[in-house]
Amino acid sequence: MIEVEGLTKRYGEALAVDAVSFRCEPGTVTGFLGPNGAGKSTTMRMICGLTRPSAGHATVRGVPYARIANPGRHVGVLLDAAAQHPGRTGKETLGLTAHVLGVPQSRATEMLERVGLPPKAARRRVGGYSLGMRQRLGIAQALIGDPGVLILDEPANGLDPEGIYWMRTLLREFADRGGTVLLSSHLLREVEAVADRFVVIAGGRIAAQGSKEELLAAPGGGVLVRGLDAAALQGALAAAGLAARPEGEGAFVVDAPAEAVGRAAAAAGVVLLELRQVSGGGLEELFLTLTAEAARAPDPLRAPPVPEPASTEVAR
Template sequence: MIEVRNLTKRYRRQVAVDDVSFSCAAGTVTGFLGPNGAGKSTTLRMICGLATASAGTATVGGLPYRRLRDPGRVVGVLLDAAAMHPGRTGRETLTVAALAMGAPPARVGELLDLVGLNRAAAGRRVRAYSLGMRQRLGLAHALLGEPRVLILDEPANGLDPEGIFWMRGLLRDFADRGGTVLLSSHLLREVEAVADRLVVIGGGRVVAAGDKDELLAGDGGTLVRARDQQALRAALDRAGHQVGTVDGRLLVSAPPETVGEVAAAAGAVLLELRAADTGGLEQMFLALTAGESVREAVK
């Protein structure tokens, strides 16, 4: 449902997003991770038509966001919970949005109940909301048009542990019913708990992408790099092995001996072959993005 191909964004001499490619399929939650300044928010803004790409494409349901006939019915977006009109009440905010996208008025009450904003909270002006309440209202707004896709940037900010657990269940249920979720968050353990796939970005480039279980595999996983990476990946696919990518290497769900045998049979020249050793998402994230915060501070 979401296809990002060679997406690039330049601001004069600075490259904020550099040749980023990934996809998000229906029925999955994709965790989009990276340190501050890595290009996550810029990428999401380009997908949602709020920023123009310098190169590359991003589509939702096969079309660029700006060409969607009724975007609110296709994709629900929460990029900034502070962007809502502070003078309107929560109920008014959703009612105006429902009128704009042609959603039934009854949907407003249903969603207020779903996100846990009771009658008193719904009647308060948004300026009086806590950050957690704004996040809940923003998620209700994203769900208003009954979209097939959700794009969320740090939706758990301001939520207490109970609220984070609630959001995890809501997103998992959305995906299990065939929806597509692209979720950016700095709460690594929560992403690890809910995501099916991971995309890690550092310095504007994708440094790892693939199924969560493959990327986090410890025993039996192998990192391999070949002179002809595409040919090796094709051979591994034909052999029935699951393959992800980590910082320019292939991460294969098989022991090194097996990967070496496949490579030898395919005539692939290997430049690197070693057992992968990861200790969960947090350790993988820190290893892949090591030095990014330092480089950002130096810029």
């Protein structure tokens, strides 16, 4: 589990992150979203103990990251794939990580295979890797200690469509085994496909957070229902006192929970062909709406965020 409570970061008068709070539960993938400069990377660096917060705190598996003994065995972190040493080969990079973490060297070979870096690529120096290859190597470093938590900042950068699908499958399987994933990415459709929960940050503040179902439901909520007999269904809904509006081809949108709609239809003996939550415009529309609202309401006390200094190594 990851718990963030009131994390705040100031650089002089510039307020980069403002009282951010959220939780990432075991068995879930949490998508951490926001425009450039919103404070995502700064927040993740504070969670990992690389940036000292001005206020608030964060814990991973119940304690601050800095207090976790041999943290790479418990938390896999990828914050900057470009920070890997360019003079080492991929195999040397993972071999060193295995040595530092105290895991068998065989794990390095296993992880190279798992992330799709063949022996020929593993023998090449990292300085000659493409960005996508660096991302795969960084993910291998994050996984080599067999952690229960993953914290990944833009891990899909540079991956081709096949690589993105591979990463999505890997993260979903990791969470389904009980792992906790905090995933920052600008690839909204991919995050929507894999995440269970979303945390949206804009201007350094939380703009929205919740489950996929809560945040992506159409404004006002409601369900779409379609029956074998449209007239009978309409009558059943009216008899139950449920407001419904036609949606074409014998369907209705009802401003009520799905259970209430189903019970009303069952009580009237109406056969249902479709009953589902009404979807909104998807994560992309939610993201644009929330970030636009944040931009329209600037805080006169807020100075522009100051960029983080570049790290020199991938955090482990």
